[in-house]
Amino acid sequence: MGEKEDNVIYLDNAATTKMSRTAIEAMLPYMNDIYANPSSLHTPGQKAKEALELVRERVATVLGCEPREIYFTSGGSEADNQAILSAARQGARWGKRHIISTAFEHHAVLHTLEKLQEEGFEVTLLPVGEEGIVTPEQVAEAIRGDTALVSVMYANNEIGTIQPIGEIGKLCRERGVLFHTDAVQAVGHIPVNVVTDRVDLLSLSAHKFHGPKGVGVLYARKGIRLQNLIHGGAQERGKRAGTENLPAIMGMAAALEEAVLKLPFQSKQVADLRDRLIDGLSRIPHSVLNGSRTSRLPGNVSFCFEGIEGESLLLLLDDRGIAASSGSACTSGSLDPSHVLLAIGRVHDVAHGSLRLTLSDETTEKDVDTTIAAVTDVVAHLRSMSPVWRDLESGKKEFIIK
């Protein structure tokens, strides 16, 4: 990949990644030369069609499934929506109107479930505990005779915790319940295989692994009847209308293959830097790592610092050229801090002081050390002007993070 821009230390890779050279170059021929509509009968159109079917095979190979089980979508959100709505409708036909998911799913899942609740579905959101991991036992206990679907994310986007998807998949298969996983944060970062994980439906999104934005995949195991979200032409086996975004799909496939190829050695390199960053930030007093330290995406670091607020932290880090993210209410534009931090039991006061740093294979040891120094400095600066910190230090209030 290319040179770093403007000396920015980009640590927001869970929000989106920079496109890889490989992905960009894979797209160009499909803008310059093979630009015809895959649905057209003429030779250029048929060339595009061939390319589309070949790339479908490549994506299927990476995920371990058959090409006809791959549906190209506009990204993770669309795949999540379609997977959940389809499984719910299929269940309803058999009188099954109960869905199990977790409290810390992405809003693309949670808001879809809310919509189904309004339509009369019953939704059980499993708690995820302080470690941010749901257990197969919890799922087993929640499954009922009328459960239509279990949907558990592969890895959480804010705190990076990896869920026991293989075990949950095995359980759901045994109990005859459909299983969906939002693998948007996992694919390209940890090994994912739809067969060994026994998933029925899986969502992924290209821009989380150095592919283009606005393109993703819904894997649906054969035999599962998808419902259209978008009606129109007969593209994607009639399940997703709209002229295929071939350049983006080519870019996604190239990025996916590259990420998976590099994964074995790269995830160790990134995880080592992650651990260095976690160790460095742990030295800040009254700070706490969010989520399990061990069952964690290689690139995710998430902390809460008591006595400060996340948005001011982000702005001051931005001043120092560090691009980060936070789950504070002020950054979400909503009333409450992130539902993920609340789900792992962080109280509001502490959840407001959160910081998420997500690394990529371009992150260097120097970036990590610069970031540790900057965060340490900025946290101390904000605490020095915080009335909350004054009360905590003077003993007027008790520290929540010991």
Added chain:
Amino acid sequence: MALYSEKVMDHFRNPRNVGALADPDGVGEVGNAKCGDIMKIYLKVEGDVIADVSFETFGCGSAIAASSMATELIKGKPIADALTLTNKAVVEALDGLPGHKIHCSVLAEEAIKKALQDYFERNGIEYDRSLFPDCENCDHCSHH
């Protein structure tokens, strides 16, 4: 980030009058940590003039900037002027705030009022209670 005006960023990066004052004549604290912002204002009064003022704030960039600007607007001014400082004046002095951040300027106005109220109470000075925020029954969190 172009979320905030240059003025906001300046007051956020270089806050004026930050920290506690020794032996203040009035102190006012508003907001709560649950909602994500708390402002505390310290006053020194000489005669009927705000001789000195400082703040401490837990909150987002605009909360810190609004506190800083508010202290600048009342420093060295008569108490009567400080009493009539509106959140709108703070917003204007900052060259505007994004819509969902207006409540930060409201907090600044209320923190100053609360500190003045504390000063009146400590010195047995009569004042019109209706002009002051009712912080015990405040539902500021639901107005973000």
